[in-house]
Amino acid sequence: MSTQHSALILPAAGAAFEVGKRDTPTAGPGQVLIRNKAVALNPVDLFIQATGYIVSIFGFPAVAGMDGAGEIAVLGEGVTGWNVGDKVIYQAAYMADTDSFQELTLAFASRIARIPSNLSYEKAVTVPLGLATAAVGGYKPRLSDLRPDGHDVGGAGLTPPWEAGGRGKYAGQVAVILGGASSVGQFAIQLAKLSGFSTIISTASKRNEAYVKSAGATHVIDYHDIPYAELSAAVKKITGDAPIKYVYDAVSTADTQKAGWDLVSSGGVLVVVLPPSPDVGKPGQEDEAGRRLVWVASVLGDPYNAEFGDGLYAVLTDLLEKGEIKPNNVEVIGHGLEVIPAGLGKLAKGVSGVKLVATL
Template sequence: MKSQVIETFGEPSVFQYKEISKPELKPGYVLVQVKATSVNPIDTKVRAGAVPTVAPEFPAVLHGDVAGLVSAVGEGVTEFKIGDEVIGCAGGFRGTDGGALAEFMLADVDLLAHKPKNLTMEEAAALPLVAITAWEALFNRAKLIPGQNILIHASSGGVGHIAIQLAKWGGATVYTTASSQEKLEIGTRLGADVTINYREESVHDYVQKYTDGKGFDIVFDTVGGENLDRSFEAAAVHGTVIAIATRSTHDLSPVHLKGLSLHVTFMLLKIVNKDMHKHYGEILKKIARVVEEGKLRPLVDSNIFTFDEVSKAHEYMESGKAIGKIVLKNCW
């Protein structure tokens, strides 16, 4: 079958077209005819060799997010049948059976859900990793409840734009930050109650302005680095900070002084550990229902790439110019 593979870590140019064997079906798995995938920051990090502990063996087919059609069903599979439209984050990392940058992908059914009927394949492929991450962070870690106020950083980011919609669905009052008027408007369209230009307002100023200096019940940091320190500053006493990028060093004095709870969400842990797969599949099914209720929709960048343009897609991701998710469609 046709595929894009890497045989060494490196720049986006390391991708190369290659004919490889179609995966062999096994019990508990389905063979998915891939229609689309999306680029996540972790995909570029795997390609570059920045996270070798989760990288698959060479030659490697990357990308976890997939939308496609079930073309074959393994022994013991009852939930899916040939022809079903499915989504999932089901490969491209250590311990999985190949990624989505190929004509077919072998996927553990515990990592899949039926594709929401109101999404195209391209839209659906943008959903799994970021939506699972946001759900895990908001509902399983932060235990968000109706009536709380939450600050979500990066309104147009992959995880951030999904988190805004899920937090609103969960009954929270949502505040979000962005760096430009265009991105602030996106936050408003997605349902945020208040948008904040972090380049024009300091943390102290917007905490004073919107919470009378008390801080936010929950702060969801999807950025990392120095922004995590700003998240500590923005959180209320006994508040909760959730982070998805914490490979950095920080002074935890504010965490101590405020009695904060700090949670780190790294969704790949449950991808590379097979005994945790079912949990993510259950989350994805819940997300699909929210999508079909019309309460959640992925934001897809206007630049759509093909699988033959995967190097360009990775370059675009690393340029920081994308608005929402970068999607690739399979034209093979």
């Protein structure tokens, strides 16, 4: 194997991406080296490019890309149960050697999942980041601890549906998922369905209503017809006096956070994916009404989430094979690292109901 490989390199925060060469890392104990065949684009990649978000901690030049799918090229010491050539997916971890916008990427063998035979690289690569964000926010234990960056260490405290006692546990209860056509929203709905929530209300445009219902939503509210400022009344028409203990805001603008916070009943949780608005609670503590806000941090490879990630990835292939977790809709933007910058430009203009993917 060559000592270098091609990568989409970010020379500095705010700079343009450049296709170049970087040293190929060596798979250490418990790791595998993956030859990428498809990568997915996410809003966080734009944030990384603009600000150096997290990657700057490890220095420049950096690499972005949080979703990868490919085949195992090298097994590290002590790795068992895997073979060179196995087709897998993984979530990146912000360090250049672990990120996906390159030919070869390192991953821990405990947090890769075999791609079922019925899924292409392009479909499978839509799963890792979106699913992790939905799962960590909803299903890690509820904790008061915060990370140094202000994110919650824990989540909403629901019992994961892949663990004993979790499947169908919340029958008869209500879940609200804001932004159901987004990648994270899709997985939040699917997990809520596996958890047994009987009423799953989501927001989406009419164009994406069928997509959101196919994930498991029982009701879809068009935010064009009913603005978020009026969402609470619309939801109450569906739920009546039933308490709402779980709201996942996959959009997390100031308007959606305020709407989600107004819906949460005492003892319930609002999960947000972006920094909390001043109009909602503070991470790690209940407000005077007993409501909790969770600002999710979704990287499964960091020390806070690694154990949780191991448990999820141990069952992920089975969930995908059974169709209990379904990938996002896909738009392939082209082949090669060089198509990614234009794809990110398209993403910046707004994409809904589809995940942008480049093949390698």
